[in-house]
Amino acid sequence: MSEAAHRHDDWSRALFTQLKDAGVRLFSFIPDAGNARISEMAYDDNETRCVLLTTEEEGIALAAGADLVGEKSVVMMQSSGVGNCPNFLSFVKGGNFPILLLVSMRGDFGEQNPWQYPMGQAVEPILDAMGVLTFRVDKKEDLEEVASAAINSAFKGGNAAALILSQQFLGAKAF
């Protein structure tokens, strides 16, 4: 386990458990510091499967395929990956697929890398434009409640939803 992943251990365990308790069995991801521990947990757990993608839009398609046969999943990505998803969100919107995204932010609170800002700042407008509801977590104490809202809006409310972990929540890295 890397040092960077270690500081995300406690909340990652809580969120993984919350997702699993909600019936999520399929996890897909493009690696990011913000989803590193959850992806490890999803690989290690006997009841969950973790799929490494080559681009984030693949995760949207994978989640839709799982839904066609009644399986719940979550697609995990860094904020930059949201920029790879909009076209595939067309069938999500057109077909009312209940897709859940977990977006770990860059280009946000405290970012020091100028390459991350354009896409980071466009995450919520892009998701809004494609009909994905956004649920943002800034503080550790809010995670469970906000995650619950996102999970329920997807799997009970039948929406596409994104749980957005802000850099205020995750902590920005120094460059």
Added chain:
Amino acid sequence: MTEVTLNRVGALPQIFPNPDDYLFVTGLAGPARDAAHLTNDGVNMFTMAGCMGAATTMGLGVALSAPDRQVVVIAGDGELMMNMGSLATVATESPQNLTIVCIDNGGHGETGGQPGHTSRRTNLAKIADGAGIENILTVGSEDGLKDAAAFVKSGTGPRFLWLRVLVGEPTSFKRNMNPLECRMRFRMAYLGA
């Protein structure tokens, strides 16, 4: 590579004589029409009419979540080229119940027949092999369809069938293009609810 002599119209029914035995996901355009004709736009098929590049991974999602069913992706060469990485994703997961059929006419038939990469130097069988898919068959003639029909039932998946076809119109068939209706009927048929 050998000369292509295969006409796409009529090819799929020879490869899948019992289409009810499968769950299908298709990409857009001509391959979707060929496939919808195969199942008469059946409830065991989700066809796309947009979102080029999504078919393979959507089929993977079905295959991983319905391990008791044989799942088939039917996609064109342009669809596959747009998301070649999905072949690596499939290879890493290696679901035994997934078959990918690429109907390759060497170009973009839906938009006017612009030549595609596979009409030049690109070899999809080598790409699938390089991605790590072990079971691969290339067919480009009527004679090869018997081999194709045996291949999709043979051994274990994932399988990649590269169906090289002549330039020409796909099967004439009008399908339901409402994604919500198509999703709901697929779910109801599979889940029985």
